[in-house]
Amino acid sequence: MTIAGFPEDFVWGVSTSAFQIEGATSADGRTPSIWDTFTADRAEACDHYHRYPEDVRLMKELGMAAYRFSVSWTRVFPDDSGKVNQAGLDFYDRLVDELTGAGITPYATLYHWDLPQWAEDAGGWPARDTACRFADYAAAVHERLGDRVGTWFTLNEPWVAAFLGYGSGVHAPGRASAPDAFRAAHHMLLAHGLGVRALRDAGAAEVGAVLNISPVMTPAQVSDFGRTLSEEDAEAVARIDALVNRQFLEPMLRGAYPAELLEIAERHGGLGHVRDGDLDVIAQPLDLLGVNYYTPLVVQAQPSEPAGAAFPGSEGILFCTIPTAVTAMGWPIVPNCLALLLDRLSGEYPDLDLMITENGADFVDVVTGDGIHDVDRISFVEEHLRALRGAVEKGAKVRGYLVWTLLDNLEWADGYQRKFGLVHVDFATQKRRLKDSALWYRDVISRNGLTEARPRRPTLETVAARAGVSRATVSRVVNGESSVSSEVRATVMRAVREIGYVPNAAARSLVTRRTNAVALVLSVPRQGGDALTAAVVQSVVQYVTSLLEGAGKQITLMLADTAESHRRIVAHVEGRLADGVVLLPPDRGDTLAERLSRTEVPVVLLGKPPIASMVPYVDVDNAGGAAAATDHLVSLGRRRIGMICGPMDLVTVQDRLAGHRTALRRAGLRPHLAVADDLTRAAGTAATHRLLGDDPELDAVFAATDQLAIGALTAAREAGRRVPEDLAVVGFDDVDAASATTPALTTVRVPVADQALALARLLLSRLEGRHTTSVVLPARLVVRESA
Ligand code: FCB
Secondary structure (H helix, E strand, O other): OOEEEOOOOOEEEEEOOHHHHOOOOOHHHOOOEHHHHHOOOOOOOOOHHHHHHHHHHHHHHHOOOEEEEEOOHHHHOOOOOOOOOHHHHHHHHHHHHHHHHOOOEEEEEEEOOOOEHHHHHOOOOOOOHHHHHHHHHHHHHHHHHOOOOOEEEEEEOHHHHHHHHHHOOOOOOOOOOHHHHHHHHHHHHHHHHHHHHHHHHOOOOEEEEEEEOOOEEOHHHHHOOOOOOOHHHHHHHHHHHHHHHHHHHHHHHHOOOOHHHHHHHHHOOOOOOOOOOHHHHHOOOOOEEEEEOOOOEEEEEOOOOOOOOOOOOOOOEEEOOOOOOEOOOOOEOOOHHHHHHHHHHHHHOOOOEEEEEEOOOOOOOOEEOOEEOOHHHHHHHHHHHHHHHHHHHOOOOEEEEEEEOOEOOOOHHHHHHOOOOOEEEEOOOOEEEEOHHHHHHHHHHHHOEEEOOOOOOOOHHHHHHHHOOOHHHHHHHHOOOOOOOHHHHHHHHHHHHHHOOOOOHHHHHHHOOOOOEEEEEEEOOOOOOOOOOHHHHHHHHHHHHHHHHHOOOEEEEEEEOOHHHHHHHHHHHHOOOOOEEEEEOOOOOOOHHHHHHOOOOOEEEEOOOOOOOOOOEEEEOHHHHHHHHHHHHHHOOOOOEEEEEOOOOOHHHHHHHHHHHHHHHHHOOOOEEEEOOOOOHHHHHHHHHHHHHHOOOOOEEEEOOHHHHHHHHHHHHHOOOOOOOOOEEEOOEOOHHHHOOOOOOEEEEOOHHHHHHHHHHHHHHHHOOOOOOOEEEOOEEEOOOOO
């Protein structure tokens, strides 16, 4: 086995932060921080305050050399009296002893976003005094731990703390004021400078800061870093870089703010808070810079765009969504950006030592009887480590790498739903369980490198063995063939889930060849007018095409309308003339999706397929949308609500009917249904006449699609019923025509651009061999005149 090794003294470890894991929020004199006040979640977190011996033991078992933790300011100074609370420091004393006893080097971060509430009440970071208080706090912590802690970080990610805490208000303390955000940022920088001085005066061995540094680029640069930019785009990139990265890097490392930044801050409250001499204080020599990297910032010039609250001064700049694979946070995964970033820092600050102090990912984990097979997290870390190794080989002075994070924890405003840990935490019992990523990381640490071979994914054979069936049966189930009994299907799917099997078609096409082409297969129904949502599909096709082309793919559009065209499409894909297929939408009753998925070329579908399979799809929440439409009719006082269903073999129609029934049941009402033969307006008119014939008192109609609803409007007119007075009508899809009817149609909007983006992302993820899950997007009620 060949090994892609790291330098001999390379440091491996993990990072955490106090508020996210400690819990025990009132133990030993601790008082609330701004996050205790702000968060909607219970703050018991991982109860690390009491369980730290177990957590340290886990790190030791995994072979960690370093642990970066943060200190909670309110444990040390519970109030504004300036009196140190030794009982609060006792905890860190015990923790540090435990770490050193286990042979793990402690790195302490002094400020990871949990400002004491008393300091916020006195003005918070926009007030200068907070910076002075920080220096006292730094000295007090060093006084107690400085004999065992050699490496100190002042602040963690001041951009986030200032601009999300005081600019957009999505983080604590939840203030939304651009002037406050700039003042907060400056005072954090000042706190850093004063803190470094205090630590050095006290004899600290090494001092640094931790910044979130995101490469800023345009969508086109994501796949081609070297792409030259138009003047407007170059300006947009430089401006966001100044706001997010250089606002902190340059004062700390060069003693000056970037000119663009000063000009922006001047327009947002002015620079009265920046005093002579501040920049000298801020620019203390540093021993190392901690770099937190997760994802790039992707922007482009867009003249009419207003500034976002977290980016005051970003007028005329659009933050772009790009069709790359994403984590569960929705953060694009671009590992090479880490190398790009390290190259840049090494070029601009050649003497500075660097350390990756955070990098990691949130993915949905499945706990199974035999472990948590978090293959996505492993690939994420592995790909970033490969990029990092490349940068180190080119000369970047990176001392080490710390994964974010040890434990699943309280992820700030997102609460407990985010899973960044190498170790799973059951928050009901506080039980810790190592995920596969923890074991994999242990091996990386022990060999000080990566194996050249990528980690092995579970195979079809493993699933077959677990389920006690043949390989062919597994393949049939995975591909959604209908010939397998439901019991066998259930057993196989259970094994698939437990083992974390991901059909790995991409690996196969890698060893064969890549065409860079994607087939976009558009099912054209055989009887005209039967397309469930033809207009929606058309727009999705347009969006998906431009997104995939933007990602460098060549699109072959193929129409699936006749048996002959189906044969041609399957042959095209079997002949590997495409790397992947997007099928929009799978036509009912035909077997094209099933046949394509058997070719082992990645396939993604628009719309949930009729037979559950592992082919991922993008759909809208049809049941939820129908329930919202029905609730709306009920809230208008309608009690005799009829529904026009389309052909019942359409999955979408089944789901919309299910949502309608649920809402009726909640309201204590009974369903009145009429099934239209197809989805034309004429069918909607005929079905409405039937409903009215069955129940002359009918006061509302919910139609499964807008076309049917438009037909219902005609029927109402023919029957002399006024809409909405005598008969309220609601449709579904929000096609263009819906706003042009008389009266304009109340309907449920299907998010077209979002569906296209999700489809493009799903396909690109599958092409990269990533694990993918289907996506169901919310559908929103649009109230117009008809109900
Ligand atoms: C970083 C924070 C860390 C955690 C990760 C996901 O910005 O420093 O606390 O929230 O993001």
